[in-house]
Amino acid sequence: MLTKNNEKLYNFLVPILSIVLGFIFGAILMLFFGYNPILAYQAMFNGVLANPFFFGEAMRQATVLTFTGLGFAIAFKAGFFNIGVAGQVLVGWVTSIWVALAFPDLPRILLLTLSLTAALLVGAVWAGIAGVLRAYFGTNEVIVTIMLNYIALYLTNYLIRNVISTGGNTTERVGPNASLRVDWLTQLTQGSRLNAGLFIAIIVVALYWVFMTQTTAGFEVRAVGLNRFASTYAGMSAPRNIILSMFLSGALAGLGGAIHGLGTFGNIFTQSGLPGVGFNGIAVALLGLGNPVGIFFSAILFGVLDVGSGFLPNRAGVPDEMAEIVIAAIIFFVGANYLIRFLFEKVKTKKTATEGGE
Amino acid sequence: MSETNKVIEMKGITKKFGNFKANDNIHLDLKKGEIHALLGENGAGKSTLMNILSGLLEPTEGEIWVNGEKVSISSPDVANQLGIGMVHQHFMLVDKFTVTENIILGKEKHKFGFMDQATSQKDVKELSDQYGLRVDPKARISDISVGMQQRAEILKTLYRGADILIFDEPTGVLTPQEIEELMEIMNALVKEGKSIILITHKLDEIKKVADRCTVIRRGKSIDTVDVATTSQQELADMMVGRSVSFKVDKKPADPKEPVLEIKNLTVKEARGYDAVKAIDLDVKAGEILGIAGVDGNGQSELIQAITGLTKVDSGSIKLDGKDITNKKPRKITETGLGHIPEDRQRYGLVLQMKLEENMSLQTYYQKPFSNHGFLNHKEIKEHAKQLIEEFDVRTSSEENTASSLSGGNQQKAIIAREIYRNPALLIAAQPTRGLDVGAIEYIHKRLIEQRDHGKGVLLMSYELDEVMNVSDRIAVMYDGNIIAIVNADETNEKELGLLMAGVPLEKAHEQVTETEGKERETVANEK
Numbered sequence: 001m002l003t004k005n006n007e008k009l010y011n012f013l014v015p016i017l018s019i020v021l022g023f024i025f026g027a028i029l030m031l032f033f034g035y036n037p038i039l040a041y042q043a044m045f046n047g048v049l050a051n052p053f054f055f056g057e058a059m060r061q062a063t064v065l066t067f068t069g070l071g072f073a074i075a076f077k078a079g080f081f082n083i084g085v086a087g088q089v090l091v092g093w094v095t096s097i098w099v100a101l102a103f104p105d106l107p108r109i110l111l112l113t114l115s116l117t118a119a120l121l122v123g124a125v126w127a128g129i130a131g132v133l134r135a136y137f138g139t140n141e142v143i144v145t146i147m148l149n150y151i152a153l154y155l156t157n158y159l160i161r162n163v164i165s166t167g168g169n170t171t172e173r174v175g176p177n178a179s180l181r182v183d184w185l186t187q188l189t190q191g192s193r194l195n196a197g198l199f200i201a202i203i204v205v206a207l208y209w210v211f212m213t214q215t216t217a218g219f220e221v222r223a224v225g226l227n228r229f230a231s232t233y234a235g236m237s238a239p240r241n242i243i244l245s246m247f248l249s250g251a252l253a254g255l256g257g258a259i260h261g262l263g264t265f266g267n268i269f270t271q272s273g274l275p276g277v278g279f280n281g282i283a284v285a286l287l288g289l290g291n292p293v294g295i296f297f298s299a300i301l302f303g304v305l306d307v308g309s310g311f312l313p314n315r316a317g318v319p320d321e322m323a324e325i326v327i328a329a330i331i332f333f334v335g336a337n338y339l340i341r342f343l344f345e346k347v348k349t350k351k352t353a354t355e356g357g358e
Numbered sequence: 359m360s361e362t363n364k365v366i367e368m369k370g371i372t373k374k375f376g377n378f379k380a381n382d383n384i385h386l387d388l389k390k391g392e393i394h395a396l397l398g399e400n401g402a403g404k405s406t407l408m409n410i411l412s413g414l415l416e417p418t419e420g421e422i423w424v425n426g427e428k429v430s431i432s433s434p435d436v437a438n439q440l441g442i443g444m445v446h447q448h449f450m451l452v453d454k455f456t457v458t459e460n461i462i463l464g465k466e467k468h469k470f471g472f473m474d475q476a477t478s479q480k481d482v483k484e485l486s487d488q489y490g491l492r493v494d495p496k497a498r499i500s501d502i503s504v505g506m507q508q509r510a511e512i513l514k515t516l517y518r519g520a521d522i523l524i525f526d527e528p529t530g531v532l533t534p535q536e537i538e539e540l541m542e543i544m545n546a547l548v549k550e551g552k553s554i555i556l557i558t559h560k561l562d563e564i565k566k567v568a569d570r571c572t573v574i575r576r577g578k579s580i581d582t583v584d585v586a587t588t589s590q591q592e593l594a595d596m597m598v599g600r601s602v603s604f605k606v607d608k609k610p611a612d613p614k615e616p617v618l619e620i621k622n623l624t625v626k627e628a629r630g631y632d633a634v635k636a637i638d639l640d641v642k643a644g645e646i647l648g649i650a651g652v653d654g655n656g657q658s659e660l661i662q663a664i665t666g667l668t669k670v671d672s673g674s675i676k677l678d679g680k681d682i683t684n685k686k687p688r689k690i691t692e693t694g695l696g697h698i699p700e701d702r703q704r705y706g707l708v709l710q711m712k713l714e715e716n717m718s719l720q721t722y723y724q725k726p727f728s729n730h731g732f733l734n735h736k737e738i739k740e741h742a743k744q745l746i747e748e749f750d751v752r753t754s755s756e757e758n759t760a761s762s763l764s765g766g767n768q769q770k771a772i773i774a775r776e777i778y779r780n781p782a783l784l785i786a787a788q789p790t791r792g793l794d795v796g797a798i799e800y801i802h803k804r805l806i807e808q809r810d811h812g813k814g815v816l817l818m819s820y821e822l823d824e825v826m827n828v829s830d831r832i833a834v835m836y837d838g839n840i841i842a843i844v845n846a847d848e849t850n851e852k853e854l855g856l857l858m859a860g861v862p863l864e865k866a867h868e869q870v871t872e873t874e875g876k877e878r879e880t881v882a883n884e885k
Binding site: 216219229236 | 722
């Protein structure tokens with residue numbers, strides 16, 4: 001039958017179409033308000049792709065988005081909507097900085113391992129709370145993780161003001177032996193903040209694939225996510241897999257936060273809201289359709305959009321707000337790829353119906 | 359024109375899904391005042407055809423004529439206006455609403471924006487009296503029997519002005535007595551000038567009520583025959599396309615030591631009342647124990663307790679001599695249990711996963727399917743291929759998702775997986791529900807084979823025929839109790855029907871012998 005190949009083609013076409021529709025919609029919006037969309041998109045892509053520094057920045061953003069995207073995806077595979085990725089990023093971020101500042105004299109490899117591991121664990125436990133509550137008390141993980149997001153936000157701000165720094169809104173910068181920056185990458189991208197996190201991200205993409213497709217644990221997570229009744233009947237423990245998947249989800253988000261901290265910023269400062277990389281991770285994962293390589297590429301696209309939108313005001317005369325709206329529209333269409341899938345299906349049945357009339 | 363007495367004519371209906379023709383040039387006509395059976399195997403295209411008639415699907419080709427006029431049924435609303443109503447297999451009723459509320463749903467009568475309950479109840483009462491459908495208009499759906507729920511469902515279509523009623527497998531959930539009542543209702547409806555299409559695989563029902571029968575096979579209409587002059591065997595052969603045997607061939611059982619010992623078992627239902635009430639039950643190696651009963655008398659809870667999906671409240675369960683009370687499902691499976699679950703799509707398979715993955719759903723963590731936590735895809739594939747071949751699961755590839763298989767083949771896949779593990783006890787819950795004669799024949803053969811290999815089989819079914827033909831002993835469940843255990847060759851449908859309705863064994867026995875005596879008398883008198 002054709003269905004298997006069709007399905008593959010489909011899985012590839014849907015995200016592409018989402019992106020195209022997003023751009024078209026953004027273009028219509030710009031036209032409507034009297035801006036030149038071609039100029040705008042040109043500014044955006046030329047700005048990023050033709051300049052090593054901005055390309056480096058886009059890749060830097062893509063690195064963190066890869067983690068949040070994978071983090072969201074693993075919970076999603078198990079049937080959960082981990083909207084708390086942002087909070088988990090934040091606790092990972094603050095943990096990594098805290099550890100790095102607490103042991104400034106450790107050798108680099110040791111300190112980095114320690115900071116990253118600590119961030120990973122704290123992120124995992126943070127998401128794990130929602131997993132445990134869900135598994136044993138049936139609480140809705142969406143509500144719990146949203147609440148945990150706020151706790152993470154204000155706890156982090158409290159720690160920054162009162163524990164890690166002395167009353168300021170910013171912590172000290174971590175020492176060079178806690179930084180993920182590598183000279184050759186910085187030079188290659190003409191001073192961008194792109195860092196070794198990129199390589200960790202690529203390794204994690206591979207590990208994610210191995211876990212999901214090659215291990216019995218991944219098999220269980222997938223089975224429980226798709227049908228917890230059949231899985232329970234087959235002897236798998238639904239609670240165990242719920243907790244495991246949330247734990248891993250938080251671990252990835254926490255690691256992403258640490259890479260934001262040790263790679264991008266080198267410090268942490270009080271936040272007025274939750275980091276956008278957390279929420280964009282959801283869109284990244286949905287666009288990548290849960291496939292780790294797909295997620296990596298969709299993270300790059302989002303990185304480019306994020307950095308590229310900065311060019312719209314100066315080079316195309318599109319104001320900041322408009323640029324944000326266009327990006328949001330694209331994200332909307334990407335996130336709404338279910339809608340596109342639905343439309344696709346409609347068109348397809350229509351087509352077969354008319355074909356049948358021959 | 360003689361056409362005028364035809365209320366429905368479907369001419370040359372073809373429906374394509376991609377390259378697949380679900381309906382291929384089907385002809386069906388329904389005369390006014392007749393009961394017309396639509397007979398076909400699973401996946402033969404009955405549902406597609408009826409979905410076209412009720413406006414859920416549009417045909418790729420073909421014409422539909424209603425009352426001599428060509429129509430285009432583009433939506434269920436249009437079907438409604440044309441007087442076509444469907445009595446669904448799974449009732450479309452709101453549990454918490456009363457019968458009246460359900461019937462008027464979407465067509466509520468109101469005064470100044472307030473519901474006019476009194477008038478509606480009167481209307482429903484009148485309508486139910488007119489057709490002899492005994493229902494209590496004020497009763498809540500959740501409080502009434504399945505039979506009455508079905509009557510409410512029938513009333514709903516009548517209230518909406520249906521003249522043409524489609525009954526979709528209406529007897530699956532009914533007791534033999536309720537089936538009798540339904541047949542009477544159908545006859546009454548026809549007398550009142552309604553016309554009925556009856557979708558079913560049950561040949562005896564067709565023989566009982568239908569006037570004509572259209573047989574479809576693999577999307578094509580094979581023939582339309584007069585039921586009176588066609589035998590059940592002929593109908594079955596037409597449906598399957600080869601000669602089918604109805605008799606379940608089996609040797610007498612050779613029961614040995616018990617493999618399942620249930621003592622004083624009580625299981626609470628989700629809402630907290632006792633669903634299984636202190637029952638004792640044994641299944642011996644080398645026998646098939648059937649559990650008969652109307653849906654909802656504790657059978658499902660009993661099976662869930664044995665398989666470890668529900669907590670046992672008190673009592674004990676031993677499998678193969680080992681205590682499995684409140685053990686985890688995996689432990690119980692490993693002790694030697696195979697389970698063909700009642701709801702195969704929910705409990706039996708992970709539909710979105712590949713067939714090969716489903717074939718190792720319980721054994722993926724064992725060698726050779728995995729090693730130190732890493733899956734061995736090659737072994738999993740080989741295993742699946744072997745099962746597919748040995749159990750004749752029809753699929754183009756083991757990499758297809760389980761959802762791409764037809765119902766019968768999904769069931770075959772589960773049976774293959776469960777039997778292949780060679781469990782000491784095989785629980786088969788409703789193993790042939792919704793399957794066609796060919797598949798049923800096959801599944802029964804496999805169950806008996808399992809018995810003949812000296813394994814225990816626990817067969818739970820709401821189909822009396824199945825329980826009677828396949829089992830060696832039959833336990834009847836009523837209201838959480840096992841009210842009788844009888845030998846299959848010493849009982850009959852009437853007795854079981856009474857037992858299922860809660861009549862104690864002695865009384866049931868009496869009644870049956872009494873009526874049989876009377877029948878003999880009348881036959882004698884007529885002579």
